[in-house]
Structures are given as structure tokens and as C-alpha cells.
Amino acid sequence: MRAGSERRAVVLLSGGLDSATVLAMALDAGVTVCALSFRYGQKHAHELTSARRVAARAGVTDHVIVDIDLAAFGGSALTDPDLEVPHGRAEDEMAAGIPITYVPARNTIFLSYALALAEVRGANELHIGVNAIDYSGYPDCRPAFVEAFERLANLATRAGVEGAGLQVVAPLLHLTKADIVRQGLALGVDYGLTHSCYDPADDGAACGTCDACQLRLAGFAAAGAVDPAPYRGR
């Protein structure tokens, strides 16, 4: 399917700060990229708009958007209209346990689709922007999870059984949010196009107080940079 040492990857692109950075790193490394995004019953569609803009700005023309209905299951403040996104939590609150914004098995489902697409495209890598430091309590953002998925991927697929194997690449795993911002700025990522807020205004402006906004703003501050994304009342 692929010639010699060409690297081909499916890059999970949420439209957030992390995945935009992952995409830039992959392209900088000369990887041929197919971007994959999901419409998954989010309360807002701003993420997907951001994903489209980020892909277009990066010159990625192979961008697949898949509809998946996680909202049918409920159980998360990000997909269930009956649950509220928490605001203004202190750092130790975020660190304690799995938050209500956790979407059940989300990264497992996302990586499974990436695996399917990788098989069809003949890609040998899956790139995902999970982060073990600022992971905000999600179980499926830990190194052991990434390793377990790679192991599964190589048992589950044609590439694993007949081919050269698949690799799950998580380049942000051990970076702080400040490191990620520095990395992305050095690669020319326009973070003004990205979207991280769990509870944005109708026009997409970020709230500045949910867990995701707090982590993001702290990352920019620690990197000595200003977040160019729109925030409410700013």
C-alpha cells in the first residue's frame, strides 16, 4: 500500500488546541495526513467548525468527518442536556476523580474509527493529542491507555496480522500545556482558530471558567503568550 518508509497517519482532529498542535507536528515531520473529526452530539458545533478551519489552514485536504451518536447514551455534561458543565473549579478539584464532562469511552471510540480509517487508507500511524499532565481526570488520556490501544490495534487489523503494524503516536503525552503552546507557536499554529471551551456562547466565544478554559489560559500564561481565541467579555 505504501512506498518504503513513507509515514501515513490518521490524525484525530477535534478543533482544540491539543489536536491542532499534533497536526502541525505531524506535518512538520513530513507525515502524509488524513484528518478525522466527529460530530458526536456535542451541545455546540463550534468544535467542528474549528476542526475544519484548522485542517484548511494546515493545507490538509483529506479530512473525514464522521457522525457518531454518543448523546444517545447520555452520561456526560458534554452531550447530555440535563447535565451542567461546572465552572470555576480549583485545580485540586479538577485533579480529584473523573469529572462530569467525561464522555464515556470517547477516546476508545475515536481511536477505533481512526483504526478503521487507517486500514482503508493504508496508514500505519494513529495520532492523538492526549495529555497525561493536564488530563483533567479522564482515564482515557493516560499512557497505559495509549499503550493498550496500540496493542489492541495490532491484534485487531489486517495491518497488524499481515502488515508492518500500527503505531499510536501521542506526542503531547508528557508535555505541560505551556510546552504544547510553545511547540505549536514555534510551528506557526494559529490558536485563534482553535476551540477548547466546554460551554461557549452562541457565537463560539469561550467562557474562560470551565476546566478546559482554565487549563488553556494557564498554559498560555505559563508560556508567556496571549491566547488569541475569543473569550466572552474580552
Add this chain to the structure above:
Amino acid sequence: MRAGSERRAVVLLSGGLDSATVLAMALDAGVTVCALSFRYGQKHAHELTSARRVAARAGVTDHVIVDIDLAAFGGSALTDPDLEVPHGRAEDEMAAGIPITYVPARNTIFLSYALALAEVRGANELHIGVNAIDYSGYPDCRPAFVEAFERLANLATRAGVEGAGLQVVAPLLHLTKADIVRQGLALGVDYGLTHSCYDPADDGAACGTCDACQLRLAGFAAAGAVDPAPYRGR
């Protein structure tokens, strides 16, 4: 979420012979069941009709049907209209390599959704009718795949991190098709409601010559039973 030693499971129900048997075995063991089926761009919808009938006959009222768009990716004769289902292959042909009817990463995606639903329902088991003997060359039907998914499930979820853990139950893994048929008949499964054919007629009648039909018919013959499902020209 659950009291004492109550067993709660998400059972993957395709409407085929194998998953109907798995469902009967779970209910016979006193497991509280949530059945999960998928509308996944199959060329035919007979599978889903069968899944509904099988669940209803078994008295399962908690039956979730999720839309997933595997056809968007292509790459399989079961979802891609440009690829043809092979007929009349000999047993050694079926055993040699991964067939064109393989849907990329299908069981990985199915189990990922089952995992999400298990988290929401507070279920501690995922039941799947994969079979390593008559597996017809699919990589994601092997024991190592099942074990790898269980490992992943326990790293990926709230239950794995904070709770009692999740188990992937694959009761058919080491049974022959004849054993499966015997098991199901003993539990009163009405196989006339089930559907296995990869290439059925418009009225749902099975072709009798695709890999799935051949394996199924050979299983009934070896069990000394007659398949009550409708076949073309029978």
C-alpha cells in the same frame, strides 16, 4: 451503581446465529441484559430486523440501536457497493487470509460502543459472539483480540479506574459452529429468527453459498439439526 453480585451486561446482538446464542446463554445465567445493535451501512437491513425479533422473543426490553457509518470508509464487501460478496468458496480458501467481507476494525468499534453503554448503564460485562474456530479469517475474532480489548476497557473507563472492573465475555470463542447450534437449541433459541447471510435476497432469504451461509449450514448438519431459516429456492 449495582447491588452485590448482580451481573449486568451489554450484549452485542447482530441478529445472527452466534449473537442470538450468546444472548440466550446470558439470560440463562441470570444476567441482566442491555442488547446493543448497529445500523452500519450494511447493504441489507435484514440483520437489524432479525436483531429486533431475537431481542423481543428473548424478552429483552432494553435494546439500543446505534447508527454508525462504516460505509463512509469503504473497504469491505459488506458495506461497499463496489465490492462483491464471494460465493461457493472452499473451506481452505476461507481459511487462507482475511476475506473481502472483513469490515475494517468492526469488532473494535462495536466493543467501544458497548463499553460506552456499559459505563452509562453501570454494566460490568460486555458479551460478544466471536468465535476462533469458524472465524473465517477475521483478525478481530481471535482470543488475543478479546483479551486485549478487556485490558483496554479496564484502562479506558471509570469502572476500570474507580470500580470493580469490566469483563469481556466471549462464550463461543472455542466452540465449533455445531456446538453453538446445539447449545442454542438446548436453550430454546429460535434460529428461524436469525440471519447470517452476507448476500440475501430482497425478502431476506439466505443465499446458501457465501462463507457465512456455508459455515452455518455445515454447523447445523454437524449438529444433526435442520436450519429453520429461509433459504433461496428452498
